[in-house]
Amino acid sequence: MSSESVKTFASLETPGYVGFANLPNQVHRKSVKKGFEFTLMVVGESGLGKSTLVNSLFLTDLYPNRKIPDAIDKTYKTVGLEASTVEIEERGVKLRLTVVDTPGFGDAINNTDSFKAIIQYIDDQFERFLRDESGLNRRNILDNRVHCCFYFISPFGHGMKPLDIEFMKQLHNKVNIVPVIAKADVLTKKEIQKLKKRIMEEIEANGIKIYGLPDCDSDEDEDYKEQVRQLKEAVPFAVCGSNTLLEARGKKVRGRLYPWGVVEVENPEHCDFIKLRSMLITHMQDLQEVTQEVHYENYRSERLAKGAPVPKRTTSLPDQDKSQTQHEKDRILQEKEAELRRMQDMLAKMQAQMQQQPQ
Ligand code: GDP
Numbered sequence: 001m002s003s004e005s006v007k008t009f010a011s012l013e014t015p016g017y018v019g020f021a022n023l024p025n026q027v028h029r030k031s032v033k034k035g036f037e038f039t040l041m042v043v044g045e046s047g048l049g050k051s052t053l054v055n056s057l058f059l060t061d062l063y064p065n066r067k068i069p070d071a072i073d074k075t076y077k078t079v080g081l082e083a084s085t086v087e088i089e090e091r092g093v094k095l096r097l098t099v100v101d102t103p104g105f106g107d108a109i110n111n112t113d114s115f116k117a118i119i120q121y122i123d124d125q126f127e128r129f130l131r132d133e134s135g136l137n138r139r140n141i142l143d144n145r146v147h148c149c150f151y152f153i154s155p156f157g158h159g160m161k162p163l164d165i166e167f168m169k170q171l172h173n174k175v176n177i178v179p180v181i182a183k184a185d186v187l188t189k190k191e192i193q194k195l196k197k198r199i200m201e202e203i204e205a206n207g208i209k210i211y212g213l214p215d216c217d218s219d220e221d222e223d224y225k226e227q228v229r230q231l232k233e234a235v236p237f238a239v240c241g242s243n244t245l246l247e248a249r250g251k252k253v254r255g256r257l258y259p260w261g262v263v264e265v266e267n268p269e270h271c272d273f274i275k276l277r278s279m280l281i282t283h284m285q286d287l288q289e290v291t292q293e294v295h296y297e298n299y300r301s302e303r304l305a306k307g308a309p310v311p312k313r314t315t316s317l318p319d320q321d322k323s324q325t326q327h328e329k330d331r332i333l334q335e336k337e338a339e340l341r342r343m344q345d346m347l348a349k350m351q352a353q354m355q356q357q358p359q
Helices: 003-010 018-024 029-033 048-062 113-135 162-171 189-205 222-234 273-282 284-305 324-356
Strands: 038-042 082-090 095-102 147-152 177-181 245-248 252-258 259-263
Touching: 038 048, 038 113, 038 284, 048 095, 048 147, 048 222, 048 273, 113 162, 113 284, 147 162, 162 177, 177 189, 222 273, 245 259, 273 284, 284 324
Parallel strands: 038 095, 038 147, 147 177
Antiparallel strands: 082 095, 245 252, 252 259
């Protein structure tokens, strides 16, 4: 997906959408003021419709009635990864959205390099955050960490390919994986159900950790509970994408025109596109929290365990209230770090002793 396509599709307009105006309800007031930063990565074999879906998802639907005046198109292009960032303001809420399109793998016999490049990108963002967080200018850190990864699975197989399984295993401790079945319009309703079941079984059998939607609080309203239940049930989301506006049932819809009719991307009877989008919007904050509390902390501890010097964290998250809970979290982390250091020392001593022992 090129930066050019971002601009082109952003000017398409469709009325009626679930916009990110919903965000203020779920985000901390301070983050609303400061702006919201979110990074989505799309991964999967080439030709599965990743770029098309992302364009349908954000740059047309999320911001349909707006030109994007202050869009900054930035390109990070190392071994084929491309990050496009747009800054959007809607009703006083700022969203800085980055979409990372990855090189489609699957074409080459050896995919190690594209795996490596994707994992390296995720790690680089953690590393950058770690460095910034311990630097002097902590107030203005840009959060470029990858908060969510849509993993595209082919609709043509009987489940996941060994390549998918292997790659998901390499990713699952680093990023929130949301599995999606690509090009769902090529499958019948029955086939979709069968494939979904199969994929979930394979995910479980291989111990792959995908992003789990959090359980609702008991005092949550019934509509919301029902929405979350339906979202959970729909995983892996079977989606289709299109950037073409067509006439269907007297309305303009985004769809795919076939000789026998139109597949409407935003019709819940046709695919899970709307569900995927709702999931992302309503759980943006949770996806960020899991990134911070689970994946980023994994990265920090791993780095510590490897013995590399980890910059000392002197304060809580940038621009967040120095609340009790944050202090408590920092204290627990410091304890964890101290414990890891003790273990490292012990290991070093044991290794030294073993070396001294006669063969
Ligand atoms: P990427 O390589 O994964 O980014 O795939 P693209 O978005 O470039 O799409 C590859 C081809 O698949 C294009 O010809 C698209 O028109 C087509 N395509 C994209 N989305 C869908 C879909 O949902 N269903 C079908 N049948 N074709 C799609």
